[in-house]
Amino acid sequence: MRGRFGRRPLLLFAILTSTQVHAACVDPAQLAHSSVGIMRHFDEAEPDVRPDLAGIRATGWYLSSRTIVTAEHVTKAMKLSTVDWKSIEILDGDHSQFVAARVQRMADGPLEKLALIELQSAVSGARSVEIRKEPLLPDEKVITYASSGGRPRLVEGRFVRFGDEGKIAGTVLLEVYEGENRFVIDHGASGAPVMDCSGRVVAVVSDIFVQTIAWASHNIRIPTAWGMPNVVSLPVRPLVEFSRAD
Numbered sequence: 001m002r003g004r005f006g007r008r009p010l011l012l013f014a015i016l017t018s019t020q021v022h023a024a025c026v027d028p029a030q031l032a033h034s035s036v037g038i039m040r041h042f043d044e045a046e047p048d049v050r051p052d053l054a055g056i057r058a059t060g061w062y063l064s065s066r067t068i069v070t071a072e073h074v075t076k077a078m079k080l081s082t083v084d085w086k087s088i089e090i091l092d093g094d095h096s097q098f099v100a101a102r103v104q105r106m107a108d109g110p111l112e113k114l115a116l117i118e119l120q121s122a123v124s125g126a127r128s129v130e131i132r133k134e135p136l137l138p139d140e141k142v143i144t145y146a147s148s149g150g151r152p153r154l155v156e157g158r159f160v161r162f163g164d165e166g167k168i169a170g171t172v173l174l175e176v177y178e179g180e181n182r183f184v185i186d187h188g189a190s191g192a193p194v195m196d197c198s199g200r201v202v203a204v205v206s207d208i209f210v211q212t213i214a215w216a217s218h219n220i221r222i223p224t225a226w227g228m229p230n231v232v233s234l235p236v237r238p239l240v241e242f243s244r245a246d
Contacts, residue, residue, distance in 0.1 A: 008073055008207050009147075009189040025141055025197030028154060034127040035061040035193055037091035037150035038068065038117075040078035049079070057150050059192040061129055061201065065122040067104065069239065070191030071206050072113040075103050085120055091150045092125075099123065107238040110163065110170030111206055114234055115191075116242065129193060131236050132200035135162075142174060143195050144205060144231075147188025155184050159202075160229040172203040173229035182223035183208070185231050194233050203233035 041055040056077045060070035068090075080086055085100035104118035136142070136159040145152035157176030163169050174194065178184040185192075185208055194203040209230050211222045224230045 008071075009186050009205065026143060026195070026199045030199050031129075031154070031195070032127065033062075033092055033125050034129045035059065035145050035152045036068070037147060037152055037188065038070065038074075038078075038191070039089040039091065039150060040080070040086065041089065046079070057147070057188045058190040059145055059147055059152050059188060059205070060117065061191075061193040062123070062126045063116065063239065063242065064128050065124075065126040066119045068101075068117040068119065069193075069204065069236075070115050070117060071204055071234065072106060072109070072115045073206075074191045075115040075117065080117065088117075090123065093151060097123075105242070107242065109206075109234040109238065111167060111232065111234060114204055114236065114239060116239075129195070130200045131240055132196055132198075132202045133237065133240065136172065136196070136202055141197055142176075142202065143197075144174075144176060144185065144233075145189060145192040146178070146184045146186070147192075150188060152189075152192060157231070163232070168232060170235070171206070172233040172235055174203075174231040174233060175227070175229050176231050182226075182230050183210075183221065193236075201236050203235050205231060206234050207232040 038060045039057045042049045058074040060068040063069050080103050082103045085102050087098050088101045089098050100120035101117050104116045106113040140159045142157050146155045155178050157174050160173045160175050163171035176185050189205050192205040193201045195201050209224045213220045
């Protein structure tokens with residue numbers, strides 16, 4: 001059985017395995033071109049990469065037309081550099097493009113840092129999102145993005161509480177599900193923005209709560225109980241000054 005959390009919702013794209021929900025409280029058109037899927041493709045010459053790993057897929061959102069925000073573990077898994085430019089694929093709806101990128105800076109977070117990815121060239125049509133400064137209220141409705149084939153889609157949830165102990169102290173704990181699916185935030189959703197009903201970003205998806213039990217030759221994942229948080233996210237207040245600068 002695994003610990004309280006630790007199944008970060010990245011997607012490791014293996015070579016051998018080479019109902020859209022619209023939030024009622026915000027017009028989806030308002031959020032168009034603000035959040036994107038990001039993918040780093042590895043080649044055979046990439047050092048220190050598993051031979052069966054073709055790439056890393058996650059989610060990010062535009063702080064500006066040349067800056068994408070995501071979670072620190074995303075940039076580490078993608079092996080992005082603070083110096084060298086490396087190509088990433090940006091997926092926005094049915095549109096895909098490759099842009100050279102590197103890590104611009106990190107912003108402190110309670111569980112891990114927030115990563116700002118600098119793009120070598122501005123993305124046409126990219127829409128930046130306002131950052132909310134006020135704290136969320138208990139049971140306040142939020143929206144975030146699940147990943148479908150690398151392309152983010154809106155799902156709904158609620159703010160449960162702020163983490164107050166151990167590793168999760170200071171994090172933003174959410175309950176997000178779609179029907180009976182409590183793992184709707186899963187592979188590829190790392191770095192997704194969490195927004196309030198006015199479309200302002202309040203946090204970034206970092207991790208999910210899950211327990212894994214080995215049964216015969218299978219691992220069975222067990223979600224948290226209904227009414228309990230199942231998503232761990234990072235508050236974005238540290239980005240306020242960066243957004244002004246950009």
